[in-house]
Amino acid sequence: MPRYELCVILKAMQRPETAAVLRRTVETLLERGAVVRSLESLGERRLPYKISKHDSRHTHGGYFSVDFHASPKIVSELLDHLERDIDVLRPTLLKKDPELSQAQCCGAQKKKSKY
């Protein structure tokens, strides 16, 4: 099964509410037959730009990353479900590529001095 990474930005909420959102997200994943590998918190920080979602403008959000294995068929349904969730500001699903072999990096370009 291909490996996916779901990077989701949640609304800035209190701890129990954030936990509830994460819980129902992971449950949706498990319902559709995904194997969740890990769930990491990337911290609650100020958004780089104001995001308008679900009739409100947000400046802060909590960043979370879910690593999982799933069938490619559930991808579109999952994104649809996350877009509808009011507490999720920006869901992004990425495919995790296998690590490229560390081939020799070619020599550096000649730097032209800028005036």
Next chain:
Amino acid sequence: MFALSFSRLLLQALPKQPVTPRATAQCIRSLTSQQEPLKKGDMPIKMENPYKTPPKTCILCNITVDFKNVQLLSQFISPHTGRIYGRHITGLCGRKQKEVSKAIKKARSMGFMSVTLKDPQFIKDPDICGIKHFE
């Protein structure tokens, strides 16, 4: 033409006459001094060139570029406009420049990095690109 080559062949065929060395001053010096016997263990030892220059690498060689690593990616954008610097400024190799560029665009669309500016907490970071800004 044929005559020339024929004469050359003849010269090659004939046994070469031994050339007697002319006795110059340098020659006499070498003739009189006692020659040291050749030592068998005196041959040069085969080893890798110790003065070899290290292979040229770009600064991001063997470093994985991730869209989550906003601090690293912010070093390759302008602090005034947030635009990605070109290859001639960053000095990265082709592959790494592409990776960085792709990661920055990914981070921008996913809500990790700003588009028009550089995050204020990363402005004081050391300058990799060496670009002179108009003061």
